[in-house]
Amino acid sequence: MRLLLVEDDDHVAAALSAVLARHGFHVTHARSGEEALQALLPDTRAPFGVVLLDLGLPDQDGFEVCGRIRKRSTTPVIMVTARADVRSRIHGLNLGADDYVVKPYDTGELLARIHAVSRRAVPGEAESDDAAAGPAEPLRLGPMLIELPTRQVSVDGTPVPLTRKEFDLLALLAQRPGVVFRREQIISEVWRTSWEGTGRTLEVHIASLRSKLGLPALIETVRGVGYRLVAPAA
Template structure:
């Protein structure tokens, strides 16, 4: 697994990198929040220290989560309950207080990875030569070839635009899709209509899927598909 270590203490970072590599992980190391925000988009797991020199780790976690569903474990010396609460609210998947054992860290990484993979949309090729794809995301299933959608085994009837919008969100479920990106993909780059059209289709799609909790709004950015809690 590709792991990003975000740690400004060189001694700690080198020891953690060496230990992770011994257990078969590929490791990248950055020492600042700014570097972490760039590198997190190209990794499979993030181990995040909170005491960074430029940005607080909680803010780094929040910004990463706005753009990615990559698993994040906060590894820090902060042990207060408030710190843990704020980290979870910012989108961290788990929290480990220093000092810790490598065995516990690896166990927590495995547990988080299992949870994340269990909630990701499963994709299966179908049709001759794998011409079509079936996506299964919790109770939602979408057949890209036949453009059929089911929720708990019951058909969901979508318009062409609604289906295209759902497909755009589903292929990278959990990630935040920008408003302009969705308009360019579902309509086209030459679309000159009102951006309210996107909001109307999102509202209709939420209703047909069974509730607004299926599609989360990220203020100032766009939307993401998520399993209702």
């Protein structure tokens, strides 16, 4: 995958580029917003799969760059920044960023988020692959079985009726067991809106899932961050 890294600190960019290269990414480094926008112009090479965008750029704010990218491209954008306040996260997601990662971050988590947004960016490709290979494989986590195509869930063979949002929330967490999802990311992906004013809704849905599934330890609260699914024992 080609990846565009927009970062004005050469030392940070060099270190991250080396890690990304070891994981099979072909990295192009842009040091400014204008350089990033020029790199995204159509050319004969394969398009970029993901843009990693720092916000503190020398020529223009990263939020402005994200807005300009969205006007010309659907390439997934992950904001990677030291700005940890909730307002910045909300603003970034509302501008069209696909994810928001705060520095310092765990490299493994960043790689997982890159793969996640790139998978979501090519639904047509995924659908054609599924059509050729047959129905998607069910997700089996201990006594719980999640059938994505039919949106059915069962525990120890007993069907568990879930609302649409409850299923979407469970499926999101279950596809990456052990990975912590930030609250803002869950709200963005499941409710397609910003965190502001929706936090209580998420908490209610988490509580409802724990109750209906009869597995209270299934979804773990990571204090101050979000939630992750802990695969239950068989």
